[in-house]
Amino acid sequence: MNKRSAVAFAAAGAALSLGLSACGGGGGETTPADGSSGAPAAAEAFNAGLEAVFNPSDKKGGVLKMAISEDWDSVDPGDTYYALSWNLIRIYGRSLVTYTPAPGAEGRKLSPDLAESLGESSDDGKTWTYKLRAGLKFEDGTPITSKDVKYAVLRSMDKETLVNGPTYFNDWLDLPKDFKSVYKTPDVNTDSAIETPDDQTIVFHLKKAYAGFDNFAALPGTIPVPKDKDTGVKYREKVIASGPYKFDKVEPGKQYTLVRNEHWDPATDPIRKALPDSYEISLGVNADDLDNRVLAGDLHIDLAGSGVQPAALGRVLGDPALKARADNPTGARTWYTSIMSNVPPLDNVDCRRAIIFAADRVGLQNAYGGEFAGGDIATGLMPPSIGGWKKLDLYPTGTGDVEKAKEALTACGKPEGFETVMAYRADRPKEKAIAESLQQSLGKAGIKLDLKGYPTGDYFALYAGKPDFVKKNGIGLATNGWGADWNDGFGFMSQIVDSRTIRESGGNYNLSITDKEIDAKIDEALLETDVAKRDAIWGEIDQRVMEQAYVLPSVWSKSVLVRPQGATNVFVTGAFDMYDYLNLGLE
């Protein structure tokens, strides 16, 4: 009797909760302040924020509430690598140039921020000069000079103190040999790398020419840091703002509050609207609860920007009213499987092609979460949001073509198939699903896979990314994935297709593409000053990667985002493939 009634209670409870939550969303909605402009409410529609600004407005005021279920590396501009951080940081920091706050592809274009204009290159692209605007001030009123930008860049290069963050400046600036870090060798003259001839001018000298240096100038590393306020790794507890907002409450792991920076001069800042009065950011919020709060209107933004959890996904896609509030951007991220061209018999291009022919592409898409939450079936390595992308049509994208696979196997001298090992990250269920799907689909063509899982933490350092481990263990396939550091060919491809990035000691993300033609094209792209031509070269590199079957791409990742209730200027930026956090406002 007890058990039955218990089951009945549970079922009733579940049904009740589902019913109530489906009609929920009424509580906690922000009511517009009186005296609003009377503009008609924007019509909600699926993907309305993808290519256009949803609910545009210039109305100031209100508290923008953001939350995230985990945490990110740091709020210190010299010590952060998360896309969400690079997006958010522009509220309290200004870099030399930054991404234009506009929806879609426009958002990938760079606009000058601290600088008056984009960089001027000289010395055939090895020297880059920027002139700062006049009237720039930190939150305490002290003027921002080129020395502050130089110091910020130099300090961000100390990877022992500030361990996070990209290493582009380390790799490209022409530094003197005796310079170790601003903390250890503060007196070494670094003018060979960065010069500040006057307070408004900063000049960068590179070891090798790079026509796209503006992408480096957009990095948070160029957000100015006053030297006398720099406390090294503790700077994250009191970041000095150069943007329209400054930190008020800083409780790492718990919450951040930002309020207006009175010393930010809107006349020096053509791209920021600075609409909310303050920001409240809560950390460590339960992920499912976070989604419920966004849906109910209690929170505005899920800072992670990577999409709703599976629990909410079903609700959002299934309920037309909620789906109308959703945007489904494609991220600059590809999930793929590396085909090791240095492990026999995959050193033969036809054997590699056989793998792609035999693979069940739909199964791979499902393994990652299907059409909306997983992504689109990838026809190439480069995702569509990267400039220069071309739709390739080299292989079928169905459930596997055993006939074509067998043809390719015959061409490479293995008509009966062959055996090889597939590596994947053991604690990622999606990658396990990929491996199992490939084992099944490839098996139909006679290619036998021995699946081996390895821990994520050391996957690139010790296993799939270590060349002699791969050779010794005959690993022919390895799951992989890559997101762009910024959305152009260099920002996406440079670390994963250039053979010169491969280190014998391990830690490689390019698991085995050693192709001289690709390397030559990369060098060409680095020197090409015309953006469209440069992008086209990266498109050609993508084509060669696929023609030579170096990778089997699974999906270009997509995420399902939900637009906030009561917010204005909501749109997905092509720079980060999540909502642009720069100009959000409140109704």
Add this chain to the structure above:
Amino acid sequence: MVTYIIRRLVGALLMLVIVSMVTFSIFFVIPRIAGATAEDFASRYMGRSADAEMIAVTAEKLGFNDPIPVQYGRWISGVFVGSEFDTGASIEECPAPCFGYSFIRRQPVWPDLVDRIPVTLSLAVGASVIWLIGGVATGVLSALRKGTIFDRAAMSIALAGVSLPIFFTGIVSLVVFSYGLGITAPGGSFTPFLENPAQWAYSLLLPWITLAFLYAASYARLTRAGMLETMSEDYIRTARAKGMRESKVVVKHGLRAALTPILTIFGLDLGLLLGGAVLTESTFSLKGIGDYAVQAIVTNDLPKIMGVTMVAALFVVLASLIVDLLYAVVDPRVRLG
């Protein structure tokens, strides 16, 4: 009575020492047996970018090459007098009580814990009061009305409470009561008691009730069983025959005898909860010790994990001690025996 208290206190202290040794062994001795070297420990602390030379130097500076008892001694003394960590790049201070220094977060463990203990304390104590009173009252009433609809309904609801996982009831309660009806606070709200007692209670109301719902079941059933047993004893009939008020019979003679097992469970439950109500804190986004423990594990931050383990153990031992002392109050046979 006094000797009893002293005996229990000494026992508790001994337990704490043993727990510290076991914790230390788990993190520093067992890996050694499995083949870890001093450099392995140092590289855990240092992050990815360090090279082999730096790691070896750091291993020496952090004392991983010293004998195990010396390392243990250093760690324990750190709890009482504080300690310093020489990472090679800098010397980091860790004032007393030093439960460890997190290299990933670059700060001592204790200040974080101090911030979070009140949250877990508020959650655990508040919920425990509700479940104790609610559970025991329900159990008593069920026992007195054995076999009635009330009894059956109460026990069924209790069963539901103990069967439904808190990450289900929690999320559903939030959706229904906080976001749907708007009568309770949303997830992630917490106001310290000293700041605003009324807001503190309001922000914790839903977590308290949800957590209490989970525990009240065992208390209701235990109390019911215990009451049924004691109420059928002869001395109860005698008391009634003597003309004693029914309420006095039930409480002073019936319930008191049935309390001992309830107290035992209560001590254990409360102690464990104080060590970190991981699921509840995670579901309601409360920044307590349990949430801290989860963060520490996910980021593989050894000093934090050790610090939380020690603090949690401290609470469990303390709770058992208090319960043992309460036995002496409730059950005269204990204090005299």
